[in-house]
Amino acid sequence: MAGLAEKPQKQEINEVRVLLSTYGSRGDVEPLVGLAVRLRELGAEVRVCAPPDEDFAERLAGVGVSMVGVGQSARKLTTAAPPPSKANLPQRAAELIASQFQVIPAAAEGCEVLVATGAMPAIAGARSMAEKLGIGYVSAIFQQLTLPSPHRPPLAYPGRPFPPEVTDNRALWDLDAQSINALFGEGLNTNRASIGLPPVASVRDYAFGEQPWLATDPVLDPWLETPDLNVVQTGAWVLPDERPLPPDLEAFLDAGTPPVYVGFGSMAVRGGEEAARVAIEAVRARGRRVLVGSGWAELGLIDDQDDCFAVGEVNHQQLFGRVTAVVHHGGAGTTTTAARAGAPQVVVPQLADQPYWAGRVAELGIGVAHDGPVPTVESLSTALDTTLDPETSIRARTVAGTVHTDGAMVAAKLLLDAVS
The missing domain is CATH 3.40.50.2000 (Glycogen Phosphorylase B;)
Known part of the structure; x- marks a missing residue:
C-alpha cells in the first residue's frame, strides 16, 4: 500500500x-x-x-x-x-x-x-x-x-x-x-x-x-x-445508525400507509420550491402520502393537508425501511442506504456521479432513472408508476439481501x- x-x-x-x-x-x-x-x-x-x-x-x-x-x-x-x-x-x-x-x-x-x-x-x-x-x-x-x-x-x-x-x-x-x-x-x-x-x-x-x-x-x-x-x-x-426517529415523524408514519420519501440531500436543487410542488403532486396523484426531506435545498410543504409531512436531518437507515419508495438525487450514500433498506428508488440526478448511480439503480431493477435533473408532474408520475410496481419492490428486497x-x-x- x-x-x-x-x-x-x-x-x-x-x-x-x-x-x-x-x-x-x-x-x-x-x-x-x-x-x-x-x-x-x-x-x-x-x-x-x-x-x-x-x-x-x-x-x-x-x-x-x-x-x-x-x-x-x-x-x-x-x-x-x-x-x-x-x-x-x-x-x-x-x-x-x-x-x-x-x-x-x-x-x-x-x-x-x-x-x-x-x-x-x-x-x-x-x-x-x-x-x-x-x-x-x-x-x-x-x-x-x-x-x-x-x-x-x-x-x-x-x-x-x-x-x-x-x-x-x-x-x-x-x-x-x-x-x-x-x-x-x-x-x-x-x-x-x-x-x-x-x-x-x-x-x-x-x-x-x-x-x-x-x-x-x-x-x-x-x-x-x-x-x-x-x-x-x-x-x-x-x-449502523441506532438513532430513534423523532416522535412527530413516528406519529406520521403510524397514521397511515407507508409514504413516498422525497429528498435531495446536500444538493441545491434547481427551483427547490417548484421541485417540492412537482414531487408532492406526482406522489399524491398515485394515491400515496408524502414525506419531504428538506435538505440543503430547503424543500418544504405546499399546503397543510395531513397526507404530507416535512423532516430535517433524520436517521435514513431507519426511515427508508418504513417508506414505500425513495425519490432522491442519486448521491452514493443515499443510493446505498435505500438499496440496503430494500426501498424502490426514483433517482433524479443533478450532477457529477449521480447519473451513474441512477443508471445502476435502473440496471439492477430496483427503481427508475429519471431523464434529466428537472422533473415535471408527468415525468415523475411515470417514474413512480414503475417504482411502485410490486415487481420492483420484490426486486429491491432481493438486492438488499446481497448488499455488503x-x-x-x-x-x-x-x-x-x-x-x-
Whole structure:
C-alpha cells in the first residue's frame, strides 16, 4: 500500500493514530464516520479534518470523534453563486489546498497515516501534507467515475467538455488528466513550493497514488479490473445508525400507509420550491402520502393537508425501511442506504456521479432513472408508476439481501494491518 510499507513493523495497533481528511458534502463526510468508529473499535486514535459545517461536527461528536474544520462551509460553497466554472475552479482549488496546508500539520501531529477523500484538489493537498510530514497515505473514493478505466469515459469538468470526435476511452482519460492539471496544477504546485516540495507532474495520478481504495459496494458499483490501476474495493463505509426517529415523524408514519420519501440531500436543487410542488403532486396523484426531506435545498410543504409531512436531518437507515419508495438525487450514500433498506428508488440526478448511480439503480431493477435533473408532474408520475410496481419492490428486497454491510470494518483492518 502506497506510503505504508515503510512504517515500523513493531508498532502495536492500539498505538496507531489516524487522520481522516475530506472536503465535500455530507456524502463525503458520512463514510468517515463509519470508518472512524471501526478504527476506534480496533484500538486506534482517530481525528477528522472536514468542512466546518455545524451538522458535520455534530455528527462526528455524536460518535465521540473530534473534528477540525478546514476551508469554508461546504453548504455555503454548494449553494453560493456563481456555481463552479472553468473561470473560478482554479482559484477555489488553490484556496482549498492552502487551507489544508494550514490545518493538517497540527491535526496530523503524532499520526502514522492519513486517509484522504473528497474533492480532487483536497486529496492532492492532503497527500502533499502526508509527504511533507513523512507519514503513510491512502486515497479513498466514494464513486469509481474518477478512477481511470478503459471500460468507461471520464466525467467532464465545468467549462472543459471533451472534443466530440474523441471517443476512445484511453484518449479521453489522457484529456481528463490534462484538464485536472489545467484546473488544479498551478494551485497545488504553488502551495507545494511554499513548503519546499517539488512540483507534481500529474495531479490526478499523484492524488490517487499507486493503490486507491474504492469505498463502494461491489453489488451496486462493481469495479472492472484494469491493468493500469491497482484498486482495492473495500465495500461502502456505512455505520449502523441506532438513532430513534423523532416522535412527530413516528406519529406520521403510524397514521397511515407507508409514504413516498422525497429528498435531495446536500444538493441545491434547481427551483427547490417548484421541485417540492412537482414531487408532492406526482406522489399524491398515485394515491400515496408524502414525506419531504428538506435538505440543503430547503424543500418544504405546499399546503397543510395531513397526507404530507416535512423532516430535517433524520436517521435514513431507519426511515427508508418504513417508506414505500425513495425519490432522491442519486448521491452514493443515499443510493446505498435505500438499496440496503430494500426501498424502490426514483433517482433524479443533478450532477457529477449521480447519473451513474441512477443508471445502476435502473440496471439492477430496483427503481427508475429519471431523464434529466428537472422533473415535471408527468415525468415523475411515470417514474413512480414503475417504482411502485410490486415487481420492483420484490426486486429491491432481493438486492438488499446481497448488499455488503462490513465495508468500514474491512477498510479499518486493512489500514491498521498495513501500518502495524
